[in-house]
Every structure is written in structure tokens, then in C-alpha cells.
Amino acid sequence: MAQPMGTKPNKVPEIRTGDTVVVMHGKDAGKRGRVDRVLRSPATEAQRAGRWRTVSSRPLSVVISGVNIAKRHTKPSRSMSGSDRAPKVQQGGIVDKPMPVDISNVMVVCPRCDRVTRVKHERLGSGQSVRVCGHCREQLEPGA
Numbered sequence: 001m002a003q004p005m006g007t008k009p010n011k012v013p014e015i016r017t018g019d020t021v022v023v024m025h026g027k028d029a030g031k032r033g034r035v036d037r038v039l040r041s042p043a044t045e046a047q048r049a050g051r052w053r054t055v056s057s058r059p060l061s062v063v064i065s066g067v068n069i070a071k072r073h074t075k076p077s078r079s080m081s082g083s084d085r086a087p088k089v090q091q092g093g094i095v096d097k098p099m100p101v102d103i104s105n106v107m108v109v110c111p112r113c114d115r116v117t118r119v120k121h122e123r124l125g126s127g128q129s130v131r132v133c134g135h136c137r138e139q140l141e142p143g144a
Helices: none
Strands: 020-023 032-040 059-064 069-074 077-079 088-090 093-098 106-109 119-123 129-133
Touching: 020 059
Parallel strands: none
Antiparallel strands: 020 032, 020 106, 032 059, 069 093, 077 088, 119 129
């Protein structure tokens, strides 16, 4: 079936929030973790105005719990709240913050066979597209 000009076919995302993934490259290679957030490409000002090509819907990076941790040094700060007269003081110190990992550096782990796998797509009898493991052909459910 031909797509109308200027539209892209809808694709099921390869990696979703809640998936268990393994980092394949970088300083945290071999570590496993659960995906907290999927970060998509930001739109530039020119793209928002519609003068350039459309923004890619491909996710660029993922934030994984316990992986790619950066230490941030924060100062104590005061913030005035609307109802209280006393300012609230935010404590300063060293904060551990998980940073994004490029999506090309991680692979999904199948919850059934516990192997690192590529994601395949199959259609159910109802016509719905689902993600399946490339090894055991079991459905990949986020958070499973």
C-alpha cells in the first residue's frame, strides 16, 4: 500500500519505557537497567516554524536507572513559596543524576529467554502490530 506524499508510516518504537536493556558500548558496557525515559529529538526553532524538514520521530536517547550516573554539585538555594512567609531552603551537596545514553548503544533483553535480542515486529490476528523477541518469538511487554 502506497503512503501519501510527505507522510511516514507509523512504526512501533523499538525501545519503550519499562523495558530492560543492556548497555553495549561505553563506560557502562554490560550493565543492565530499566528504561526510565525515552528522549526524542528536540525541534529547533526553524523546524517549529515549518521552514525546514519535519522533526524525526526517532528516539535518540534513553535514561536508564543505575547507568551512566553523573555527579552534580548543587548549591543550597532559597525559594519563596506563595502561602508560607518563611523561605524554603533546598539542601546543597553532591547529587547522583542518571544521564541519557544514545539509543544505538543499548539492546533490549527478552524477559522470557533472558537474552539480548533485536526487536522484530509481527501482526496479530486482529491486525495489531506487536514487538517480539528475535530468538523465542515471545511478545515484549514493557515492564514485564
